[in-house]
Amino acid sequence: MKKVHIFNAGPCKLPQPAIQAGIEALKDFKGTGMSVIEISHRTKEWESIMNETVALWKELYNIPEGYHVLFLGGGASTQFCYVPYNLLNKKAAYLDTGVWAHKAAKEAKMFGEVEIVASSEADVYNHIPKGWKIPTDADYFHITTNNTIYGTEIKKDIDSPVTLVADMSSDFMSRPVDVTKYGLIYGGAQKNVGPAGVTVVIVREDLLGKVNRPLPTMIDYRTHIKGESMFNTPPVFPIFMMHETMKWIKDMGGLEVIQKRNEEKAALLYGEIDANPMFKGTVIDKEDRSLMNVCFVLSDEYKAKKPELEAEFLAFAKEQGMAGLKGHRSVGGFRASLYNACELEDVKALVACMQEFAKKNA
Numbered sequence: 001m002k003k004v005h006i007f008n009a010g011p012c013k014l015p016q017p018a019i020q021a022g023i024e025a026l027k028d029f030k031g032t033g034m035s036v037i038e039i040s041h042r043t044k045e046w047e048s049i050m051n052e053t054v055a056l057w058k059e060l061y062n063i064p065e066g067y068h069v070l071f072l073g074g075g076a077s078t079q080f081c082y083v084p085y086n087l088l089n090k091k092a093a094y095l096d097t098g099v100w101a102h103k104a105a106k107e108a109k110m111f112g113e114v115e116i117v118a119s120s121e122a123d124v125y126n127h128i129p130k131g132w133k134i135p136t137d138a139d140y141f142h143i144t145t146n147n148t149i150y151g152t153e154i155k156k157d158i159d160s161p162v163t164l165v166a167d168m169s170s171d172f173m174s175r176p177v178d179v180t181k182y183g184l185i186y187g188g189a190q191k192n193v194g195p196a197g198v199t200v201v202i203v204r205e206d207l208l209g210k211v212n213r214p215l216p217t218m219i220d221y222r223t224h225i226k227g228e229s230m231f232n233t234p235p236v237f238p239i240f241m242m243h244e245t246m247k248w249i250k251d252m253g254g255l256e257v258i259q260k261r262n263e264e265k266a267a268l269l270y271g272e273i274d275a276n277p278m279f280k281g282t283v284i285d286k287e288d289r290s291l292m293n294v295c296f297v298l299s300d301e302y303k304a305k306k307p308e309l310e311a312e313f314l315a316f317a318k319e320q321g322m323a324g325l326k327g328h329r330s331v332g333g334f335r336a337s338l339y340n341a342c343e344l345e346d347v348k349a350l351v352a353c354m355q356e357f358a359k360k361n362a
């Protein structure tokens, strides 16, 4: 197979052992003579996968009593409406740090008053706003911990006087998280914990059942708590792949080790961006730089002299086996996504490629 360094933003690189286990399970699931996608989800073989996957989430994130881990469909985008549907009575507060955060706030407006506590939209989201205050009369405060498109990240678990809700789609399981600070955490799996098709929700049960509106059965989190994520047919193959990905995280040594790895990879790449005269980072405050999505562009000097170098670099990098370096269509430039499964070796290859390209075009 062709050797490729995968920097895709999502879907993205997954651990090889998980992919191998997926191939085996597609052929013969646990010696049943059936594929994992042919067997009933009401079998003990499948139920053990469900239970183990929940247990891995609880263990790796140190999730305390009172919280439930749910595996749903619909992607993180559907959670933009689930959250206000279930939690918003009068007013919710949102931090506007990017396209996803913006979309989440937009959905909430259908259910009540929304206060945007701060926004960096006017600066094309090149930083995380600072110095804002969370209104104490809000039902919850919503943040997006990692802004996939712009490469900014809130790397610490913040304190909130009201229920904290976080979209962690793109930095799920990339570092230890103090779950007790959050009332609800959600994310699509396809950036760090599996393939597309399953959405994970971690919710504190005592927050539910407090809104005045009627809730459609499938949108009521309590349905899925009671049904243990099998009220209806769960996305079995994505969950199986998530099970294997979580096992890999555990085998790697858990989230402290994963975090160190992620810090090391990001430091290497940001170091090159800062040192290489051809490139510059797009995130203004270094403390906001995402460990997951590293966004950069041609430096002003080179952009003025030779703007075609942007396309040339992408072509050069592609030739060298790099995949997925084009920045999001809304911002352009380059983006390297260094999710958990990305190896230091991949980043070293990218750095070498940047150095070679700069040398050739100096």
Ligand SMILES: *Cc1c(COP(=O)(O)O)cnc(C)c1O
Residues within 6 Å of the ligand: 010, 074, 075, 076, 077, 078, 100, 144, 146, 147, 148, 167, 168, 169, 170, 187, 188, 189, 191
């Ligand atoms: C990708 C992404 C989403 C959208 O996820 P879907 O599963 O495609 O709906 C939402 N929020 C963030 C932060 C993302 O990175």
